[in-house]
Amino acid sequence: MDINDLSKDLAPIISNTMADVVEVKLREYLKKKSFKPGDALPKELELAEALGVSRNVLREALSRLRMLGMIESKKKRGMVLARPDILGAFERVLDPLIIDKNTLQDIFELRLVLEMGLAELLYINKTNKDIAELESIAKKEVNNDNSFRIKNEIAFHGKLYEMSGNDTLKRFQIMLLPIFDYVVTLEKKPTRGLVDHLGLVEILKNGTVEDFKKGMQAHLQPHFDRLK
Amino acid sequence: MDINDLSKDLAPIISNTMADVVEVKLREYLKKKSFKPGDALPKELELAEALGVSRNVLREALSRLRMLGMIESKKKRGMVLARPDILGAFERVLDPLIIDKNTLQDIFELRLVLEMGLAELLYINKTNKDIAELESIAKKEVNNDNSFRIKNEIAFHGKLYEMSGNDTLKRFQIMLLPIFDYVVTLEKKPTRGLVDHLGLVEILKNGTVEDFKKGMQAHLQPHFDRLK
Missing domain, CATH: 1.20.120.530 (GntR ligand-binding domain-like)
Known part of the structure; x- marks a missing residue:
């Protein structure tokens, strides 16, 4: 039995970074709470505390959602859900x-x-x-x-x-x-x-x-x- | 002339975050240098210094590329270019x-x-x-x-x-x-x-x-x- 057989039987555990985990949690949260485009998100500090992660990790995850066009920052209103660019x-x-x-x-x-x-x-x-x-x-x-x-x-x-x-x-x-x-x-x-x-x-x-x-x-x- | 005409003539300036800018710069760099899947990226500290940005901003941008499956972290080798999941x-x-x-x-x-x-x-x-x-x-x-x-x-x-x-x-x-x-x-x-x-x-x-x-x-x- 060589190593290739072994790795076929024991599928490698995918090591998610904290940002991966937080990104998924945020998307689940937005979906579960039926956030609509224009709705304001909780503040960064509150989100970080609720998730028990550092603000840097939270920002990484938020940055991903921003890249997807799912959130944007508005003056005075802070972060709001946006209409994503589905092909971006x-x-x-x-x-x-x-x-x-x-x-x-x-x-x-x-x-x-x-x-x-x-x-x-x-x-x-x-x-x-x-x-x-x-x-x-x-x-x-x-x-x-x-x-x-x-x-x-x-x-x-x-x-x-x-x-x-x-x-x-x-x-x-x-x-x-x-x-x-x-x-x-x-x-x-x-x-x-x-x-x-x-x-x-x-x-x-x-x-x-x-x-x-x-x-x-x-x-x-x-x-x-x-x-x- | 109402405000709608004005905003049609004066297209709003899109305010890119630093992470947006760094993300684009990183993708341009990878393309220009013809990085192939498996090639190791420079270290975070070097990248941050070359771009003149904080490590947090760099990490935000890298996190986006990681989400797209464009980079992954390998033990000992650090970050390498990966084959993205094009539909992810x-x-x-x-x-x-x-x-x-x-x-x-x-x-x-x-x-x-x-x-x-x-x-x-x-x-x-x-x-x-x-x-x-x-x-x-x-x-x-x-x-x-x-x-x-x-x-x-x-x-x-x-x-x-x-x-x-x-x-x-x-x-x-x-x-x-x-x-x-x-x-x-x-x-x-x-x-x-x-x-x-x-x-x-x-x-x-x-x-x-x-x-x-x-x-x-x-x-x-x-x-x-x-x-x-």
Whole structure:
């Protein structure tokens, strides 16, 4: 029996710092007491005493909640609960150099899933003005060299997500794009799908939502082929 | 000219705490120096001195990075860069009671987009064993009362995402589901799509990826109708 077997059977005890513990306790407390955005929190000194921790440890935990946008400090009112930026923390960790390979692959696939699933929202919300803007983005791509490719991809797909009328989704996909591109460039030669951006614009103008799904599938086919 | 116009023209200056500033500086430093997971960070005292801040402020910022899973403490080696849990922080803020209405709606739509876009991954990765398990979950639903509905939804759709072979996606959708359900229950009476879970299983057994997309669309139709 070697050490690896042993560590498999005896799962390592995760050593939480005091800040970890206090952070969890604070979040549980806010939830249990049904704190709403705008509600004032007890003062630091009271919280530290109630938790039996030093003010430094409490401040560490509060700083985490502040980073998540869950609390903010208001003049005169002190700390209040705030509406968190749900993607803020996600954005901070999306660095291809520190994310493991499996997760990079997962994110690559996640973006494919989003692109494929976008059709319904697009067809509910698209306007002629949107389509005209999208077309002018797609037309700019012709004759552009490869260094502009990523910029164009961001512009075109960013506009598509904007047309979906969903700000969270738009921001989310902009975050995912560099990871997606990182994975793509790890592969050998980039291949292009049978339907290009101008082809997708044409479908949005005259085709049905089913046509668009087929067009997007053809556009992304080289990426799906990689997964097989 | 009222105060609202003024505050629109003069965007409020965001008052960053010292910890905000130090956190950004640390992340920039790690990126610039191409730190990789496992690399040891300089000691706290050195970092605090280089940044010209107190150790307490530095610890606040480090605590944030620790929460994001970007750094961890190792015996003898001190702080090292770690592979962050990319969804950990996201999970912390996904509370329907503190998220604003527009973002709740965005998340509702995001889940619809994921469901609609999942077909390709499912058809690449599905196995007979998976389908049998999915079927047994769907069969358990019959005659269940409404209180089990959410549990069944989680089980069924969780299994679907598991079948996609994408762990990040699976975890992501499990996080989104309570928000999705919260939005659904805000509406009046729940309506059911023309294709139920057993119908989707049947398609996975004998239908094409196109059939599955149509089936999922019919399954989710009542939700899409809400968006119009």
